[in-house]
Amino acid sequence: MDILQEIGASLRKGDDNRxxxxxxxxxxxxxxxxxxxxxxxxxxxxxxxxxxxRHEIFLPEVLLAARAMQKGIDLLKPxxxxxxxxxxxxxxxxxxxxxxxDIGKNLVGIMLKxxxxxxxxxxxxxxxxxxxxxxxxxxxxxxxxxxxxTTTMSSMKGVVDLLRERGLNGKIRTIIxxxxxxxxxxxxxxxxxxxxxxxxxxxxxxxxxxxx
Amino acid sequence: MSGAVHFPSSAAIPSRRTVLSAQxxxxxxAVPLRVAELVDEAFEIYADLVDPAGIRADVSIADFAVIYRxxxxxxxxxxxxxxxxxxxxxxxxxxxxxxxxxxxxxxxxSDGDPALGYALDTIASAGAEGLAGAMARDHQECxxxxxxxxxxxxxxxxSPGYCGWHVSGQGKLFEVLRPEEIGISxxxxxxxxxxxxxxxxxxxxxxxVHQFDIDFDFCADCADQGCRERIQSVLDDTIGGQ
Numbered sequence: 001m002d003i004l005q006e007i008g009a010s011l012r013k014g015d016d017n018r019x020x021x022x023x024x025x026x027x028x029x030x031x032x033x034x035x036x037x038x039x040x041x042x043x044x045x046x047x048x049x050x051x052x053x054r055h056e057i058f059l060p061e062v063l064l065a066a067r068a069m070q071k072g073i074d075l076l077k078p079x080x081x082x083x084x085x086x087x088x089x090x091x092x093x094x095x096x097x098x099x100x101x102d103i104g105k106n107l108v109g110i111m112l113k114x115x116x117x118x119x120x121x122x123x124x125x126x127x128x129x130x131x132x133x134x135x136x137x138x139x140x141x142x143x144x145x146x147x148x149x150t151t152t153m154s155s156m157k158g159v160v161d162l163l164r165e166r167g168l169n170g171k172i173r174t175i176i177x178x179x180x181x182x183x184x185x186x187x188x189x190x191x192x193x194x195x196x197x198x199x200x201x202x203x204x205x206x207x208x209x210x211x212x
Numbered sequence: 213m214s215g216a217v218h219f220p221s222s223a224a225i226p227s228r229r230t231v232l233s234a235q236x237x238x239x240x241x242a243v244p245l246r247v248a249e250l251v252d253e254a255f256e257i258y259a260d261l262v263d264p265a266g267i268r269a270d271v272s273i274a275d276f277a278v279i280y281r282x283x284x285x286x287x288x289x290x291x292x293x294x295x296x297x298x299x300x301x302x303x304x305x306x307x308x309x310x311x312x313x314x315x316x317x318x319x320x321x322s323d324g325d326p327a328l329g330y331a332l333d334t335i336a337s338a339g340a341e342g343l344a345g346a347m348a349r350d351h352q353e354c355x356x357x358x359x360x361x362x363x364x365x366x367x368x369x370x371s372p373g374y375c376g377w378h379v380s381g382q383g384k385l386f387e388v389l390r391p392e393e394i395g396i397s398x399x400x401x402x403x404x405x406x407x408x409x410x411x412x413x414x415x416x417x418x419x420x421v422h423q424f425d426i427d428f429d430f431c432a433d434c435a436d437q438g439c440r441e442r443i444q445s446v447l448d449d450t451i452g453g454q
Contacts (some may be wrong), residue, residue: 013246014246014327027403057244058235058237058241059236060235060237060244060247060250060251060330060331061246064250064327066326067324067325067328069324070324070325074324079287094304097401098403100403100404100407103333103337106321106329106330106333107330124403124407149374149376150371150376150430150433151376151378151379153433178436179433179434179435180431180433181431193447
């Protein structure tokens with residue numbers, strides 16, 4: 001097994017110390033940052049994501065893998081900046097205004113980062129204005145909104161409506177998700193995509209970013 | 213029956229089974245070793261930091277009607293609007309597991325340890341729900357001791373944000389309850405700080421009053437359907453949280 005495959009295997013086990021050790025070894029061996037990132041860390045997380053999609057591992061195991069990936073990324077980050085390696089894409093995420101249930105949004109954020117996507121996490125209880133303003137300022141082409149409560153789902157529509165008002169629909173796309181949200185609801189409010197779980201949200205965001 | 217209620221830490225510590233279930237691990241599944249270690253570590257941190265507190269305040273049916281109406285944003289038809297007029301006693305309440313736990317969850321997520329952040333989050337969420345249940349049990353016992361709890365009566369908690377009671381209703385609820393005394397405040401969107409807090413009304417009513425058909429407009433969108441368990445808990449003579 002080569003070192004990059006070993007990084008992937010260690011990610012799968014959630015062995016963060018081993019991932020850090022192997023990433024260091026790969027850097028010292030002169031492997032390219034892009035290769036370590038794409039074929040080692042992101043490749044490993046893709047496998048973890050697939051296992052989760054197939055219900056072969058549990059969510060905490062995905063998060064342990066994400067923690068291990070972060071250890072590797074921490075070592076690569078200075079080199080990525082030095083070499084000007086861009087993220088796959090950029091997404092603004094947050095929970096709908098009035099909703100404080102952010103664990104689903106956090107999981108999506110972690111899995112998006114695992115896919116090499118830059119995530120601007122606005123936290124919970126985010127107003128439509130803040131979603132849109134942040135996306136415009138950061139140049140993020142996708143906004144992801146999560147809600148757990150049926151009573152806060154309506155806030156999602158506010159974001160879609162505000163994008164329309166400002167003539168940004170089509171330029172900034174929206175994806176929504178959360179326990180009470182459905183594809184029908186996404187269609188009804190004019191959202192561009194609906195993620196039925198964290199793994200599917202990553203697929204949908206990739207499609208919106210054109211990197212699927 | 214009003215004022216602060218003191219709970220031991222154990223009242224806010226959920227069972228390991230509840231937490232694993234909240235993490236999507238079924239009861240009959242083998243827990244991977246690293247996950248088991250993670251959950252153990254999270255429980256240790258949580259037990260060190262949890263600082264449970266509660267407060268309650270009796271309220272008349274007429275006064276609660278005003279609180280429940282809130283800013284007028286409730287669903288057109290809700291279960292609670294049919295339940296509370298038939299209550300024998302209504303008591304506003306709020307409970308929290310404390311700011312320290314919530315701060316630690318945020319810190320873990322922002323420090324790149326989502327695994328431990330998530331484990332702590334699930335423990336704290338289950339802990340807060342458990343604390344709401346403990347408050348309801350304590351209230352029921354207090355009513356029984358004071359002789360105002362007839363047999364056949366049950367106490368159940370109902371919370372803003374659920375079953376058509378709009379979360380903005382917390383504004384009026386807080387004006388009366390004043391849970392700032394135990395460290396809970398509301399932000400501009402009427403959300404509680406610390407996050408792992410539960411507020412609502414304890415409804416002491418005859419058992420059948422708590423039962424309703426699950427046929428409201430919002431039920432179709434509700435993935436939780438925790439009301440089924442609550443209704444069942446009334447039939448089974450236990451107390452469930454919302």
